[in-house]
Amino acid sequence: MSFFIRTKKKFKKIIARLFKKKQMRIGIYGPPNAGKTTLSNRIVRDWTGDAVGPVSEIPHETRRARRKEGVTIADEKGNAVTIDIVDTPGVTTKIDYKEFLxxxxxxxxxxxxxREATEGVAEAMHWLREDIEGVIYMLDSTQDPFMQVxxxxxxxxxxxxxxxxxxxxxxDLPDASATRIKSAFPQHPVISISGLEGNNVEExxxxxxxYFG
Incomplete structure (x- = not known):
């Protein structure tokens, strides 16, 4: 291989490193029990074989933000995006210890x-205001989306x-209604899925x- 070709290849690698797009920090937000950790785990398992954290029917099971770095999602055409996923605690206007009883x-x-859940919500809000660069907003499509939070x-x-x-x-639940959520937030794209069953996650x-690429 000639000196010119070797130099050209080295130059291309340097340029690629200099202009490499920074991977985005994507926060998964929403109210408690919307399925944030379930979706986080599915995304991470599908693309890395790993997991983010445990899932439970108990509200506020995720009480601290969890982060998985360098998750690359790709399609059949060769398009891809590499993101850091931040699974956040469910945000609510009030946390009462009696919920857990x-x-x-x-x-x-x-x-x-x-107390931990309250601190976790404050942490999630700090991330949203300072560090998050894109959001997946999770809603339980069996519930009313017109909530204050x-x-x-x-x-x-x-x-x-x-x-x-x-x-x-x-x-996957009989009372689910993506239409109700689309009517609540028509200014944003709405994707109907089942994080548990994997329905429509390809979309x-x-x-x-x-959006994030």
Whole structure:
């Protein structure tokens, strides 16, 4: 191989490193029990074989933001995006330790969980205002989307000008209605999926490549 060709290849590698696109930090946000960790685990397992954290029917099971770096999502055409996924605690306007008592958790542990969940929500809001560069907003499509917390969070996301994909989760359940969510937030793309069953996640991956790539 000539000196010219070797130099040209080395130059191309240097240029590629200099102009390599920074991977985006994508936060998965939404109210408690919307399926954020379930989706986080599915994305990470599908593309890395790993997982983010445990899933539970108990509200606020995720009480601290969890991050998985360098997840590359690709399609059959060769388009791809590499992201850092941040699985955040469910954001709500009020956390009461009595919520945990209903699931058989002892009073002392319930108080600790409530405090940790409150701190986790504050942490999630800090991430959203300072560090997050794109958002997947998770909603349980069997529930009313017109909740104060959803309006507040979508407003913050919009005020920062962040790209956002709204996910209407749990479309495997009979009461699911993605149409209701689309009517609530018509200004944003809405993808109907089941994070648990994997229904329609391919469409979500395509939208993530398009929006976050």
């Amino acid at each position: 209903e699931y058989g958790i002892e009073s002392e542990e319930a108080v600790v969980r409530a 959803n309006i507040m969070l979508i407003g913050i996301i919009e005020s920062r000008g962040l790209p956002v994909i709204i996910v209407a989760n749990k479309n 979500l991956y395509e939208k993530m490549i398009d």
